[in-house]
Amino acid sequence: MENAISIANVSSVRNTYMKPRIVAFIPAHNEEKSIRDCLAGLGDQSLPKDVELDVIVIADNCTDRTEEIALEAGEEFRLKLKVLTTENNKHRKVGALNAAWKSIYGDPLDLYDKKLTLFQEYYKQSIKAVLGMDADSRLAPDALTQLWEGLMSSRNIGGVMAKYTMRMPKKKSLIPKEDVRYEEKIRTGEYGGPISRWWTHQQKQDMASWLLDLQYNGGSTYVLGGQATLFRPEALQNIIDENKLDGPWQDESDVEDMLLTWQIQKSKWKTLISPTARCFVDAMRSYHTFRQQRNKWQSGTVELLTNRNIAVESNHKGKIWRSQIKQFIDFTVRALFLILLAVALATDQFYWSWIWLIPVGLASVLNTILAIKTPMHRLIDVILAAVLISPELYLWVNLITFANVWLGKLSANKKDGWATQYNAERGNTRSKLAEGIIVTILLITAAIYLSFNYRDFLTSASVQLAIKPYLEVGWVVLTYLTIYSSLAMLYQIWTLRSRHTA
Known part of the structure; x- marks a missing residue:
């Protein structure tokens, strides 16, 4: 029975x-x-x-x-x-x-x-x-259907990622000061002051630039972000079978989503970004948490590029290396310009050339277009982008992170990127921004004092003659690097003419 x-x-x-x-x-x-x-x-x-x-x-x-x-x-x-x-x-x-x-x-x-x-x-x-x-994260209405349609449009698509947009905090002035939950609402990140809102827009514009570049180049992506991605189960199972794993995701890298994407591509699956599906995500709410997040992303990316023990490749590896080289050139151009400018002014050998305004003008045009193409932008964001205040400050933060990570490659002690980011978000670690600003101000003040105090010596014929060859070589190197950067900006401006949206 x-x-x-x-x-x-x-x-x-x-x-x-x-x-x-x-x-x-x-x-x-x-x-x-x-x-x-x-x-x-x-x-x-x-x-x-x-x-x-x-x-x-x-x-x-x-x-x-x-x-x-x-x-x-x-x-x-x-x-x-x-x-x-x-x-x-x-x-x-x-x-x-x-x-x-x-x-x-x-x-x-x-x-x-x-x-x-x-x-x-x-x-x-x-x-x-x-x-x-x-x-x-929060998916926009109909985003799941749009991701589904993208995934099912071809048998060889392993994953489709939504387009991410950072949520702008509401003005904290909207909260009555007598509200008993005032401090709690500020801590949640739902409300923020001018700096918090400005910082969020910079992350939005950075994301918009990345998304537009991916779409211009066919929509293929080297990272299926964990905030909202639709995967084909067979693609995930391939990773398990080919790598003898007990699950698709691995913690060998601080950028587990990038490692997963590369392994999917290794199995001959396509990884794409949806042209329509949108997902709203939280931005890092302070300089400190942003630095720790970008430090994790950058160190994880560098580890994937350089660690031969992680036996995985990507069709986008050349593109990522070019991005690293571009950051190195951006850092070198700015550092070299500041050094040459300081030495030239101190020794009275500075000569102005109007041609230097060309890269500045290109940067202004590029960042203005990006600000306009950034979803839900504000007029003040476009203005600050046009005068290069916002892009330059944001770029310096990223360049400092870039330099810090590559210098860290020389260290024998590997940091846990996830733990560092978690601790920063919980307020368990402290930013050194104030100390950095103070040190920078002191160094500039000392340089100005020494330049004026030893003016006669620094502008003497013997010193000028000794310094001049180095200045000439430095300006030539800077000129070539600036030409390269200008051509790169021209190309990016050209790509932004397309109708793709961020």
Whole structure:
């Protein structure tokens, strides 16, 4: 009798029709303040015809109400949602994502080699796409359908990424000073002052520039960002099989999403950016957290480029190297110009040439166009871009990070980029911006004092004669580098004529 019931149950499962589905993986470590908004965005989505959406929130080593709020939001927005809780996960986001994957596809490291039930096998086969999302991201309405259409447009597409736009904080002047939650609202990042809003726009414009460049070059991307990317499950399974892994994501690099993308490309899958799907993400809210994030990204990128132990290549490797070379040239041009200018002024050998305004004019035009093409830009952002105040300040921050990372390659001590960024976001580390500004001011003051105090000596014929050859060589080198930079800006301005949007 029991055998008859068992056979009947198996038969009913076999005759069960499961609609194709998308499964969303959302790793969340103490995200009680943002998880509801993330899930509200999924609740807003209009799904493709006959396609269902399941949501898995991975409450990763949480000590707050992330799990409780996620479950409440799931009911509120009528999502098919479950919360997966991790314990003693030492691999942070990577471990959380792999835990969600194993909950569906099984764990190759399971000592008991448990087999999936027949229902689990059918469920696994019904999954046609996996959405990887951050808990502080929000998809725009219809974005999921647009990602789906991109993924299903060709059999060889392994992943499609949404276009990211940083959310602009509201003016903190909108909060009444007597509001008892004033400080709490400021801490969440939903509101911010002029500096916070300016800083957010610079990140938005930087992202817009990157997105426009990718689209101009065919839409292929070397990194499928973890904020919102739709993956083909077969592409992720290829990574596991070819690299003998227990899950698609790895923590060998601080840029796990870039490593994943390169491995997908290695398996001959295409990785694309959607021309229409948009995702709103949080910007880094201060100079310190931004520096730590960019430090992690830059160090992870350099590690992928230079570490031969990470046996993975990318069709975009040449493009990334060119980007690194461009940053090196940008840094060299500015450092060399400041040194030559200081020495020339101190020794009274400075000569002005109007031709120097050409690269300045090109930079102004380029940054003005980028500011206008940045989604939801403000008039003040366009003005500051045109006069080069904002782009130059932002570029210097990135160049300092660039120099710091490459110098760090000489160090024997490798830093944990994720831990550094987490600590910065929690306020456990302190910015050294104030000290850096003070040191810079002191150095400039000392240089000016010495230049005036020893004016007669520095402008003497013997000193001028000794310095002149070095100045001439320096200006020649600077001229060639500036010509290269100007041609690069002309090319970028040319690419921006296209109708692509950021």
